Amino acid sequence: MQYSITLLAAGLVAQTGLTWAVPQAKNFIYIVPDGYGQASQTMARDYVSLQKTGSNASAPIIQELAGDRLVLGTVRTHASDNLITDSAASGTAFSCGHKSYNDAISVTPDGRPVGSILETAKLAGFKTALVVTSTINHATPAVYSAHVANRDSYEAIAAQQIGYSHPLGPVVDILLGGGRCYFKPQSDSTSCRSDDVDLFGFARKKGYHVMQDRAAFDAYLGGYTTNASLPYIGLFNDDQMMYEIDRAQAPEKEPSLLEMAQAALRSLEQATRASAKGYFIMIEASRIDHAGHANDAAAHVHDTVMYNEVLGFVQNWVDAHPDTMLMSAADHECGGLTTNGFDPAPLVGVQHSFEYLETRWKAYNGTDKRGYFVSTILPAAGLADATSAQVDALLAASSPWAQMKIMIAKKAGVNWSTGGHTATDVTLHGYAAGAKWREFKGDMAGNHDNTELPRYIEKVLGLDMDATTAKLRAVNGSWVAGPEAARRSVGDKRHSH
Amino acid sequence: MQYSITLLAAGLVAQTGLTWAVPQAKNFIYIVPDGYGQASQTMARDYVSLQKTGSNASAPIIQELAGDRLVLGTVRTHASDNLITDSAASGTAFSCGHKSYNDAISVTPDGRPVGSILETAKLAGFKTALVVTSTINHATPAVYSAHVANRDSYEAIAAQQIGYSHPLGPVVDILLGGGRCYFKPQSDSTSCRSDDVDLFGFARKKGYHVMQDRAAFDAYLGGYTTNASLPYIGLFNDDQMMYEIDRAQAPEKEPSLLEMAQAALRSLEQATRASAKGYFIMIEASRIDHAGHANDAAAHVHDTVMYNEVLGFVQNWVDAHPDTMLMSAADHECGGLTTNGFDPAPLVGVQHSFEYLETRWKAYNGTDKRGYFVSTILPAAGLADATSAQVDALLAASSPWAQMKIMIAKKAGVNWSTGGHTATDVTLHGYAAGAKWREFKGDMAGNHDNTELPRYIEKVLGLDMDATTAKLRAVNGSWVAGPEAARRSVGDKRHSH
Incomplete structure (x- = not known):
């Protein structure tokens, strides 16, 4: 009986030739x-299974x-x-519902803006959040909150994301991630801006609580605090946040994606409890991709496991808040990963990402380079069993x-x-509570x-993204940053696509 | 209202912690x-899309x-x-519901038989069919109809499949595929048996109509004949059937998988029309795998497209026969295929599988080997643009x-x-008609x-596979062929796993 009642309540909606029952929800979580x-999921599942079961x-x-x-x-x-x-391009598709070209941040191939689901939710009175482990102005969070011709326009994206140059003003109530340097004026020695715009200062004026390190995160959002008021922005690294494999060994440095997601969801729930309108949040396990670009198997596994931990938390969250739905899909595969002779056991010994080890290696200024390589670098890479000849060859390589x-x-x-992406389809995940899950x-x-x-x-x-697109396109002036705003300079080497 | 009615009719079944509504059906098609x-599906979709749309x-x-x-x-x-x-091992899992070791044909790791869904359906009065493009005694059809310790026991498998040495007698009403040589006694020059057992002769005695070539297929099952009575066996190649890319250019030689599936479904429908019991059929697009092992991209695409054509036919079949349900999943990925810089256009020019071209090349006995290679072999492989230096290098290679x-x-x-398999998850497909599809x-x-x-x-x-397992295990004597029955000799080189 439950089914027929819910179906009657929801109505039937025809879309692209399909009949959707469309359960209604107050809140939506997209990951x-x-x-x-x-292959990422198979690799992570088998890795965790063999560890947990001792098989x-x-x-x-x-x-x-x-x-x-x-x-x-x-x-x-x-x-x-x-x-x-x-x-x-993929982000523009799943944030705005429009196909576009590679590099496009929520503009169509003709360069005109298209409204995102986050902007549309904000306009309708919802609270909104972006929680990522990349720089906050990286492509995926950008597509929800900015409109530029080229994804490398990092300064323009940051300025739009905080509302400084977005025609709708600030549309994101919670921003958590990396990319701190883009929010500081160039006068700051840690800035990566080429102008004097102080986006943290602007954010404060607009009422944002600003956090720039883990201590500030803990103070405002730590534990089970639920009275952290919106809006707030917390950027915990000038660059990308740490890979989970590295962060887990120095948790005092940065919050994990799970901690940030938990904090954001508690804040959103608190902020919308008394409202008829809920929230839209996009959470990104950003660096699965970076580990794919780097062909770093262990870093890829650990960030994929963290993604699953966030999914597990969100599934429980949805059960506890049944007016919430979850959907999750990658933008693309990365690295062309295959499990062609698979045994995850050797990955268990890996202690750090190659990115981290390379930094450590470059920073070494002792006299026994070979000894340091053999005693510290190789074991941390899971290669303690390298032969002397292999060590020689590695040290001789550029x-x-x-x-x-x-x-x-x-x-x-x-x-x-x-070291790039592939064309292959990706997996779609989702969840809803109770009878809505079957629907x-x-x-x-x-x-x-x-x-x-x-x-x-x-x-x-119950939103209308096309209305947002019309509103954005009606704005006078060339506020959409054109291709010339792309700057492959200061910060750009850092940002693999 | 439809939902609640159907739910009440179907009842709720708890299984592995889940609640299944389980729509009921008379017939089941597993592909x-x-x-x-x-990646196979993305590659085939993009290949067909670019051809069809001219993009x-x-x-x-x-x-x-x-x-x-x-x-x-x-x-x-x-x-x-x-x-x-x-x-x-994968086939044993999805035919019988039991995990087992690589090489196992419907036996558990202790060597004891487990009943398949096909055998169980047969015992319950259903009609049954196996339709494949591999040899009929290859692992996937074998797991539904035989029980041996090692998949290479091709002679023992064939003998069980036709009922000669299966304790339940003949359990498969329709067998269509390759592997003809295993059904002929060694006295026949085209046999690949090492004994005098005449399985085609046995089949005739048991009432099977026997077909050994396309003409016999056309005569008995061609066009829209629906009065072909069961049981029947049609094996159209001593070895594997042709790759679809090759067969499509010589359709007079063998029926396609689609033609065989259509014929079998019409026969099954006809044979069960007046019965309360329907049918179970397993259809296998067998050689997607072989093309993966061979790393033959064009052959892989064409067999994948044929798989989709069969799915399309079956979807329409289910709509026309709503008491039928479809499920389809691969046993595993093969080849570690990734689309790392993908453009299917060069595959459009490929005219033949490498298997076919190699046979042609070996058969060439003319005097102008280079000319033949350049004018015939290379264009058919999509490599007409090979440079003279490349041709030299290719001809110099062993x-x-x-x-x-x-x-x-x-x-x-x-x-x-x-050249082998990978561990990565595969896609699950399925279909049911009307409201059953949502269920x-x-x-x-x-x-x-x-x-x-x-x-x-x-x-x-509404079947019970465990009862079949109990029945098989109660049979006296060592009818399950042990590891010693595996014969890696005559026919074995042909059968990539």
Whole structure:
């Protein structure tokens, strides 16, 4: 009986030839595991299973990760100008419902802006949040909150995200992630801006609580504080936040993605409790992608496991707040990862990302370079068993890192075919509580073009993204940063796409 | 209202902690795209889309393939003794619901038989069918109809499949595929048996209509004949049937998988029209896997497209026969295929599989080997633009094929990481008509261990596989062929796993 009642209440909505029942919800959580492919989940699941059960690759006992409970299907990802998308084009698709070209941040191929689901929610009275481990002005958070012709326009994106140059003013109530340097004027020695704009100062004027380190996060959002008022911005690294594999060993440095997501959800829930309008939040496990670009298997696993931990927390959150729905899909696969002779055991010994080890290696100024490499670098990379001849070869190479990545990949029986993205479909996850979960599956189990995803959220929340697009396009003046705003200089080397 | 009525009729079944609504059906169609991974579908979809729409990789217009309309989720595939499964262990899982070791054909690790969903359906009065493009005694069809310790026991498998040495007698009403040589006594020059057993002769005695070539297929099953009575067996090649890319250019030689599936479904429908019991059929697009093992991109695409054509036909069939349900999932990925710089255009020019070209090349006995290679072999491989230096290098190599496969893969921007299988999850497809489709999605959208799949079919058809297992295990004598029956001799080189 429950079904017929809910169906009558929800009504039937026709969309792209399909019939959607569309359960209604007050809040929507969208999670992007950037660069997460099908092989990422298998690798992470098997890694965790073998650790937890004490089994091995020759007699495996496999247990589900949180994401395995939430699979809805697959998503097509191509850009308007390439079968292989970048995060910008794919993000524009799943934030705004429009196909565009690689590098586009919520503009169509003609350069005109399109409204995002986050902006539309904000205009309708919802609270909004972006929680990421990349720089906050990286492509995925950018597509929800900025409109520029080229994703490398980091300064223009940051300025729009905080409302400084966004025609709708500040549209994001919570911003958590990295990219602190873009919010400081160039007079600050740690700035990476080329102008005197002080975005943190602007944020404070607009009422944002500003946090710039873990201590500030703990003070304002730590523990189970639920009275942290909106809006707030917390940026915990000038650059990308740390890989989880590195952060877990220095938790005093930065909050984890899970901690940030928990804090944001508690704040949003508190802020909307008395309102008819809820919230929209985008959470991104940003650096699965960076580990893919770097062909760093262990860093990729740890960030994928963290993504699953966030999914597990959010599933429980939805059960506790049944007026909330979850959807999650990657923008694209990254690295061309395959599990061609797979045994995750050798990855268990890896203690740090290659990014971290390279920094440590460059910083070493002692006299026993070989000793340091053998005693510290190699064991941390899971390569303590390298032979003396291998060590010689690595130290003789102009850079040992590419060869070391191949060595650990071979040990674990995985292969990377590229340092870029691939065209292959990605997995769609989702969740809703109680009877809504079956309805959601009935609507969205399947294979979808990535542009369909925000159209579903739009229906669930009762929003109209096209109206936002019309509003943005009616704004006078060339506020959309053109291609000339892209700056591949100060900070750009840092930002793999 | 439809929902609550159907739910009440179906009842709620608890299974592995989940609640399944389980729509009931009279007939079940299970399709195995052997060795089909996530990248296979993206590659085939983009290939067909660019051909159909005349678009290109820099301005793609993408259209759905049949399989895209039927996605339900993903499937985990590991074997009991390895994270990477073979077709035997995975097949044992999705035919019988039990994990076992690589090489196992429907026996548990202790060597004892487990009943398959097909055998169980047969015992319950259903009609049954196996339709494949591999040899009929290859691992995937074998797991439904035989019980041996090692998949290479091809003679023992064939003998069980036709009922000669199966304790339940003949359990398969329709067998269509390759592997003809295993059904002829060694006295026949085209036999690959090492004994005098005449399985075609046995089949005739048991009432099977026997077909051994396309003409016999056309005579008995061609056109829209629906009065072909059961049982029948049609084996159209001593070895594997042709790759679709080759067969399509010589359709007089063999029926396609689609033609065989259509014929079998019409026969099954006719044979069960007046019965309360329906049918179970397993259809396998067997050679997607072989093309993966061979790292043959074009052959892989064409067999994947054929799989989608079968899915499309079956979706329409289910709509026309709503007492029928469909489920489809691969046993594993094969080849470690990634689309790392993808453009399918160069694959359009490929006219034949490498297997076919190698045979042609070996058969060439003319005097102008170079001329033949340049004028016939290279264009058919999509490599007409090879430079003279490349031709020289290829002809100087002990075998040019490995290098040619890399050349065409590079042109198309794909990569194969292995000649074997990988551990990565595969896609689950399914379909049911009308309101049952939403119920099916509500039940099965998600990520499943491969052992769960036949347990669902069992519920849908109202069967009991454990009873079949008990019956098989109660049979006296050592009828399950042990490891010693495996014969890696005459026919074995042919059968990639």
